[in-house]
Amino acid sequence: DQQVKQNSPSLSVQEGRISILNCDYTNSMFDYFLWYKKYPAEGPTFLISISSIKDKNEDGRFTVFLNKSAKHLSLHIVPSQPGDSAVYFCAARDDNYGQNFVFGPGTRLSVLP
């Protein structure tokens, strides 16, 4: 039972345009959401997070939106740059579970120059 879903395995965007990566979840007990970026041969690195009490968090070119009623969050990157090309993982925390971080399968973003 996949609690965190990223239904688009890949996404291609032109440089300068907006990239929108989507994530859906099923567990209503998740209280904190994070996005990680992963380059080949490296570990995932933290990008941005949002608490369930908020609906938006912005950090530079990156904005995360949370729609609790729809159990949906999205990451917006604008403007997209070639260096943003990576795999993006959505993750969620449920403090009721010991391991408390559940990751989605990832979306590979390619930003074309």
Place this chain on the structure above:
Amino acid sequence: GAGVSQSPSNKVTEKGKDVELRCDPISGHTALYWYRQSLGQGLEFLIYFQGNSAPDKSGLPSDRFSAERTGGSVSTLTIQRTQQEDSAVYLCASSSKKGSFAGANVLTFGAGSRLTVL
């Protein structure tokens, strides 16, 4: 150390052999996680250590997998009698003590140990 260190970075082994993967978390981080990423797949949770509590082993795929964390710091993931399906990148992550502040909710990952079972 400044980051999460994992060794070896690459390991090639023959089917049936045992392997040990090591993780050295960020100093002071009480929580330590092991994940693995098989080719074309997402991050699969394996095991989680939090302080002195009993580890959450719910993600270990079989009894060939085990992990320990000595002295609340370094962790070793052991895979016995390796199989080809064990081939993956094994990622270790650590985080600070659980709490309400944002930093407690962020995992810092190591670069991973790539295991290839021939």
